[in-house]
Amino acid sequence: QVQLVESGGGLVRPGGSLRLSCAASGFIFSDYFMIWIRRAPGKGLEFVSYIDGVNSYIKYEDSVKGRCTISRDNAKKSLYLQMDRLRVEDTAVYYCARSTYLGGPLDHWGQGTLVTVSS
Amino acid sequence: QSALTQPPSVSGSPGQSITISCTGSSSDISSYNRVSWYQQSPGTAPKLIIYEVTNRPSGIPGRFSGSKSGNTASLTISGLQPEDEADYYCSSYTRNDKYVFGSGTTVTVL
Numbered sequence: 001q002v003q004l005v006e007s008g009g010g011l012v013r014p015g016g017s018l019r020l021s022c023a024a025s026g027f028i029f030s031d032y033f034m035i036w037i038r039r040a041p042g043k044g045l046e047f048v049s050y051i052d053g054v055n056s057y058i059k060y061e062d063s064v065k066g067r068c069t070i071s072r073d074n075a076k077k078s079l080y081l082q083m084d085r086l087r088v089e090d091t092a093v094y095y096c097a098r099s100t101y102l103g104g105p106l107d108h109w110g111q112g113t114l115v116t117v118s119s
Numbered sequence: 120q121s122a123l124t125q126p127p128s129v130s131g132s133p134g135q136s137i138t139i140s141c142t143g144s145s146s147d148i149s150s151y152n153r154v155s156w157y158q159q160s161p162g163t164a165p166k167l168i169i170y171e172v173t174n175r176p177s178g179i180p181g182r183f184s185g186s187k188s189g190n191t192a193s194l195t196i197s198g199l200q201p202e203d204e205a206d207y208y209c210s211s212y213t214r215n216d217k218y219v220f221g222s223g224t225t226v227t228v229l
Contacts, residue, residue: 044223045208059216095164103212105155105170
């Protein structure tokens with residue numbers, strides 16, 4: 001069955017870096033757009049970034065543009081989010097999800113990984 | 120891109136019907152039929168319950184339905200069940216090729 005498993009979260013100081021990973025199984029990974037979404041404490045869901053199946057089309061939310069880099073390794077069936085110059089307001093649970101087409105529904109989500117940015 | 124506007128909370132008794140609204144703009148909801156709804160219970164991942172405005176994925180009960188008029192999408196739960204108590208989020212594709220989510224609505228079953 002389809003599984004998405006995030007890892008790499010943790011506690012980091014403001015200005016620090018983290019690399020989140022999302023391991024996929026149970027489907028043809030390269031056929032799907034992959035998306036990162038986050039939910040800050042007490043807040044709603046927020047789009048972070050997406051990448052198409054062949055690493056050619058990428059978008060970022062304005063709040064993370066220039067500080068985050070999304071990438072994927074189709075051979076390893078893995079999605080990544082490199083997060084640099086982290087801010088307190090980046091504190092959130094980060095989810096990876098998949099979609100069959102650009103702007104399409106996110107039909108499977110991982111359980112999330114918690115990123116806490118605090119001094 | 121500002122979040123889509125949802126009421127913070129909606130409540131109802133078991134068996135009642137409730138509707139959650141999701142208001143966007145000409146840049147998102149009114150321009151595309153790529154509107155989805157997600158259900159999130161505490162400590163769990165969001166779950167897709169409606170896609171492309173009106174469609175239900177396999178396994179989602181028929182009491183969940185979606186609609187859209189202009190720049191407002193709606194989710195209706197007909198015959199509310201205790202297990203429907205959760206947070207609900209709408210989402211739309213936008214003209215700048217991104218996703219935007221709603222502010223979220225907490226559904227309470229009285």
